[in-house]
Amino acid sequence: MQWIMFLFLFSFGNCSFHKTRKVTVSLKNLSRYSMMVTQTCFDFLLLMSFGTLVTKAQTQIYLGSNCENTSQEPFSTAYQTNLDKMLTWMSTDAATSKGYNHTSIGINTTVYGLYDCRGDVVGHFCEFCVSFAAREAPKRCPNRVSAMVWYEYCILRYSNESFFGKILTHPTWHGFGTKKVSNMAEVLKGEGFVRSLIRKATEETSQLYYLGGFNLSSTQRRYGMVHCSRDLTNEGCRQCLEAVLAQVHKCCEQKVGWFIWSGTCMIRYDDQMFYLLNNQTSSLPASNQQTDKKRGDKRSKILIISISLMGSIFLLCLSLYRFWFRRRVRKDGFRLSSFHKIQTEESWTTDLRIIPLTTILQSTDNFSEACKLGEGGFGSVYKGILADGTQIAVKRLSKFSGQGSEEFNNEVLFIANLQHRNLVRLLACCLEENESILVYEYLQNKSLDFHLFDDEKRKQFDWKLRLRIVNGIARGILYLHEDSRVTVIHRDLKASNVLLDHDMNPKISDFGLARAFEIGQTQANTKRVMGTYGYMAPEYVMQGLFSVKSDVFSFGVLVLEIMYGRKNSGLYMSEHGQTLLLYAWRTWSAGKCLEMIDPMLEKSFIGSEVERCIHIGLLCVQEDAKDRPTMSDVVVMLASDTMVLPKPKHPAFSIGIMASEEVHTSKSSKIVSNSDLTVSVSLPR
Known part of the structure; x- marks a missing residue:
């Protein structure tokens, strides 16, 4: 039962994992999703009929590996990146290909890669084998620029040099069973049979693999398969198989069952039918198919009964899914078509x-x-x-x-x-x-507020870093407002939604409240105000109006927080009894803004640059949205040392929660801090 459950999960997962799909803003996607689940159930029924074979596929019998005599040495970052992309591509491509493909990734540090599943292996068997090999290859050949691994159902290979179309006949790897042939006549018949498979694979069908069986006697039957890497030509495949066959007498001809494999071709011979019968074996001679079919008649009857039984379960599964799907759409409106509609020349x-x-x-x-x-x-x-x-x-x-x-x-x-x-x-x-x-x-340095509002971590935030963060945030917002295909209003800019990468570069996150404007639109209205206290513009809180100037206000709050190292809401209960915005405006108006700057900056800041940033921050938080600059103006002002800045008016210091409300909130909330309290307000009609 365990392997049945595994198959179901595996079948479902392989419908989606590592596959790049076009996510379109329409209900059509959900229809496709429904078809995907239906196909998954169908695949599940088919796979159940091959229970023992699937169990064997899961274990992925390891046959060998070759690191091509390359030395162990650390990869360059570029090569490692390209190799990771190559291994991911193989796992992804195997799900939709016909069992074989090759490509190259990168220019100066190119990685060449190839995977090839056995000719009788298709679909999930191939995908699973290739995905498994992609994970194992770097382990089998650690820190090697070239590697080749093969399992019973597939081979995977990569290198820093192109190997496509090149024949490998040395070295070879082989394996054999314990049974011995009874006489030399059997050896000769077996060799003749294998040569016929080579001829059919390279001359008669040109598919570079062939499989089948023959009657050794009235009571005994033998089976064989030849397979070449499908980047070879017909002639290259023939040469490879002939060279491999010539090695059989040295290792294996006295054995009933054996296989021998070079890097680019394989021959297998046995008294048990080891290959899978599928639509790709339809080219086998009719006599061979009929004989193999008779041997499988008993199993087929069981299979038919099983499929009939599972068919009923499948229909029940499909009915339940359709019922669930319709109910969910009605219940919570989960529709990809519910995306905010944007009138643009091209759909997103x-x-x-x-x-x-x-x-x-x-x-x-x-x-x-x-x-x-x-x-x-x-x-x-x-x-x-x-x-x-x-x-x-x-x-x-x-x-x-x-x-x-x-x-x-x-x-x-x-x-x-x-x-x-x-x-x-x-x-x-x-x-x-x-x-x-x-x-x-994954951004290892977490969010801006994690560092900025901690007394110890803030010590690492010197002036140069803070100025770089301010500029980075400004460029990100400018892109949203003016440089992307449509104007995007973030609506929830705050320190906890600015993440920092390994070089401490800022990255704006959390677009759950974002809205897009149509061409020519400058302002919108909502009856449901959502955002974070301390960062929301007054016109948004009071009237539900939002525009690019709403984000400018939030940016201004962020700038002042970065300069002072304090939260906008953090001064409600302090000795000043005022918001950070009012506090900053009063100290700036008195010409004393540098006296109240974050003490952590005393030894690193440049006075004129700090004053300019505080000035720009105050311009952004003015109460009237018309008085605030655009983000393009902000970026220019940050970059210029000589530009004369207008005098800011009173900030919107009256907007926010009262001290008593904040204390109550901090007691009732275990998840978010005071300044990160996200609110939802329904405005009256």
Whole structure:
């Protein structure tokens, strides 16, 4: 029963893992998803009929490897990256190819790769074998630029030099059973039979493999297979097989069962039918097919009964799925077509990988606490490691989250289509078993607030780094507002939504509340105000109006927080009794803003640059949206030392929660800090 359950999960997973699919903003995708599940159930029924063979495929019998006499030495970063891409491509491509393909990746540090499944192996057998070999090859040949591994059903090879079309006849590897042939006549018949297979594979069919059997006597039958790597020509295949066959008398001719394999071709001979009968064996002689069919009649009857029984289960499974699907659409509106409609000249589509839940569970140790990175309004975020070593951040929508399918869809739509060095990168998503999961690049330095509001960690934030972070955030927002295909309003810019990569470069994340503007649109209105206290513009809180100037306001708050090293809401209960915005404006107006700067910057900051940043921050948080600069103006002001800046007006210091409300909130919330309290306000009609 265990292998049956494994097959179901494996079959489902292989419908999605490592496959790049076009995620289109339409209901058509859900129809395709439904067809995928239907096909999965059908594949499951077929695979169940090959129980023992599938169990054998899972174990992947290892036959040999060759590291091509290359020395062990660390890879360059470029080569390792290209090799990782190659191994991923092989696993992905094997799911949709006819069992063979080869390609090269990279220019200066090129990796050449090839996989080839046995001629009788197709579909899930091939995909599973290639995926397994892709994981094992670097282990069999660690730190080797060239490697070749082969298992019973497939061969996988990669190198830093092109090997396509080249014949390998030395060295050879072989194996044999314990039974011995009874006389020399059997040896001669066997050799003649193998030569006929070679002729059929290279001359009569040109498919570079052939398999079949013959009657050795009235009671005994023998089976054979020849196979060449399908990058060879017919003549190259023939030469390789002839050279391998010439080695048989040295090792194996006295044995009933044997195989011999070079790097580019293989011959196998046995008294048991070891190959799989499928549509690719239809070219076998009729007599051979009939004989093999008689031997399989008994099994076929059992198979027919099994399929008939499972057919009923399949129909029941399909009916239940359709019922669940329709109910879910009605219940929570989970439709890809519910994405915010954008009128543009081209529809937004994206190549986004769909990763199965089983892979997510494996990478995060079943969402263990040890892998947990944090929690927010969306749900929990976990660190994961994929089979190829890629580190990922897994964002799991909580079933109790205040956010829902609309926010999830926003993430998929916006992040997948927006590409900028200062925006976090979305790698994949998962929609299985009522789970809504997003997979991002893993950024090891966590979020800006993790460092900025901690007394110890903030010591590492010198002035040069803070200025770089301010500029990076500004460029990211400018891209959203003016340089992407449509104008995107983030609506939830805050320190916890700015992540830092290994070089401490900022990347804006969390697009769950983002909205896109049509061409010519400058402002929009909503009856449902969602955002974070301390960062929301006054017109948005009071009237539900949002525009690019709403993000400018949030950016201004971020700038002042970075300058002072304090949260905007952190001064409510301090000795000043005022918001950070009002506090900054009053000290700037009095010409004393440098006196109140973050003490951690005393030895590193440049006075004129700090004053300019505070000035720009105050311009961004002015109460009237019309008075605030655009992000293109902000980027210019940050880059110029000579540009004369206008005098800022009073900031919107009256917007926020009162001290008593904040204390109450901190007691009732165990997940988010005061300044990260995300709110939802329904405005009156």
